[in-house]
Amino acid sequence: MIGFARRVGFAGMVLAPTFGFLMAVASGAAGLTAVPGQPVYDPAQWVLVANHLHSAPGGSNGWSSGVKHILTYCSARNIEFALMTDHNAIKTWFLPEFRVTGKTTPVGGMEWTSEQGHANLIGFTASTPEQAILPCGIRGQAPCAQEGQQDHASMVKQVHERGGLVIINHPVLKGYKWPAGTCGADAVEVNRSWSDRYGVAARQWWHDKLLKGDHITGFGGSDYHYFRPLSSSDEEEGLEESEHSNEASPLSPDIETPVNLVRVGEKTVAAVMDAVRAGHAQVLSDLTQPRVFLGCDANGDGVFDDYMMGDRVRLAEGSRVVIQVRVLGGKGQRLRVFDAKVGEMLSGRGPEVHDITSDDFVLALERTASAGKDRFLRTEVGERGANVTNPLYY
Ligand SMILES: [Zn+2]
Numbered sequence: 001m002i003g004f005a006r007r008v009g010f011a012g013m014v015l016a017p018t019f020g021f022l023m024a025v026a027s028g029a030a031g032l033t034a035v036p037g038q039p040v041y042d043p044a045q046w047v048l049v050a051n052h053l054h055s056a057p058g059g060s061n062g063w064s065s066g067v068k069h070i071l072t073y074c075s076a077r078n079i080e081f082a083l084m085t086d087h088n089a090i091k092t093w094f095l096p097e098f099r100v101t102g103k104t105t106p107v108g109g110m111e112w113t114s115e116q117g118h119a120n121l122i123g124f125t126a127s128t129p130e131q132a133i134l135p136c137g138i139r140g141q142a143p144c145a146q147e148g149q150q151d152h153a154s155m156v157k158q159v160h161e162r163g164g165l166v167i168i169n170h171p172v173l174k175g176y177k178w179p180a181g182t183c184g185a186d187a188v189e190v191n192r193s194w195s196d197r198y199g200v201a202a203r204q205w206w207h208d209k210l211l212k213g214d215h216i217t218g219f220g221g222s223d224y225h226y227f228r229p230l231s232s233s234d235e236e237e238g239l240e241e242s243e244h245s246n247e248a249s250p251l252s253p254d255i256e257t258p259v260n261l262v263r264v265g266e267k268t269v270a271a272v273m274d275a276v277r278a279g280h281a282q283v284l285s286d287l288t289q290p291r292v293f294l295g296c297d298a299n300g301d302g303v304f305d306d307y308m309m310g311d312r313v314r315l316a317e318g319s320r321v322v323i324q325v326r327v328l329g330g331k332g333q334r335l336r337v338f339d340a341k342v343g344e345m346l347s348g349r350g351p352e353v354h355d356i357t358s359d360d361f362v363l364a365l366e367r368t369a370s371a372g373k374d375r376f377l378r379t380e381v382g383e384r385g386a387n388v389t390n391p392l393y394y
Pocket residue numbers: 111118169170176
């Protein structure tokens with residue numbers, strides 16, 4: 001764990017003159033209380049969410065550790081929501097163990113699985129296991145209108161009509177690539193996959209969409225599988241952590257690698273889904289990684305709480321805007337700030353890189369607003385996606 005509760009003296013902060021950054025200032029927080037001016041981390045409003053969990057045999061390319069184990073495992077790590085996504089199946093939603101377990105609420109989803117890409121469909125309505133939303137041409141579904149061609153956009157529309165949201169999975173994974181565009185999806189995985197070890201290619205795919213002006217949310221999904229058979233006692237008890245080790249299954253990531261930290265008004269499934277849609281989320285490559293908060297002061301009260309990651313800053317075009325980036329628990333790592341304009345070439349400017357010199361670190365950035373039209377700023381910690389925030393559109 002990171003020492004969020006550590007006390008550090010307030011060293012103040014100063015803004016650089018006019019252009020741009022930079023003022024990396026060591027600043028302080030008394031416990032978790034906000035220091036005036038800084039984006040706040042209120043643990044009561046940020047919840048950990050695990051996504052892309054294969055939870056049932058038959059829907060998991062083989063074996064799974066099962067819903068009960070997944071929920072018990074998440075609860076022990078304060079992961080409060082677990083998004084269950086089996087391949088083209090929603091049978092798990094109807095199991096008796098699919099219920100609040102300890103601190104963790106299961107969320108019904110499925111992995112829409114086609115040769116032209118995979119996507120997690122989350123939280124759509126279904127009253128029987130037969131009401132999954134399936135690709136054309138499989139399991140008794142109508143053949144595809146055009147042979148072998150999925151209609152991604154109408155799938156997304158159907159999910160939306162049924163109250164759900166769509167997260168594109170491993171967009172560049174060889175053999176399962178999503179089409180070039182978002183097709184109206186709400187979010188995309190921006191972390192590693194089997195063929196993209198640190199998620200660099202996935203984040204490039206995402207950034208390219210942001211540069212095209214598409215406000216699609218970056219989200220994390222572990223693609224947790226469990227490839228060894230379970231014994232009956234495993235099923236009764238849930239698994240021990242040691243038994244769950246990847247030594248048994250080097251191909252499968254852990255449930256919390258990565259994990260999402262999501263800002264919710266209240267701790268409900270609906271609030272989590274709204275937060276995903278709004279981009280009020282950051283992706284941590286594992287639970288030990290730094291937390292990062294973006295804040296903007298628009299009403300001039302000196303508190304950077306009017307806009308956060310995912311938001312569009314509604315300030316008049318050309319006006320001065322100050323954005324603060326606060327990093328907790330990142331001392332010794334590097335903060336990468338991607339500040340971009342819609343329409344720029346992907347191969348354009350790289351990120352600005354700042355050393356994170358304290359465990360409660362604030363960077364103040366001064367910019368000129370575009371009324372949220374075509375500028376955005378997002379951050380990553382390190383080059384392997386230790387922490388990835390959603391953009392603030394300014
Ligand atoms: Zn997949």
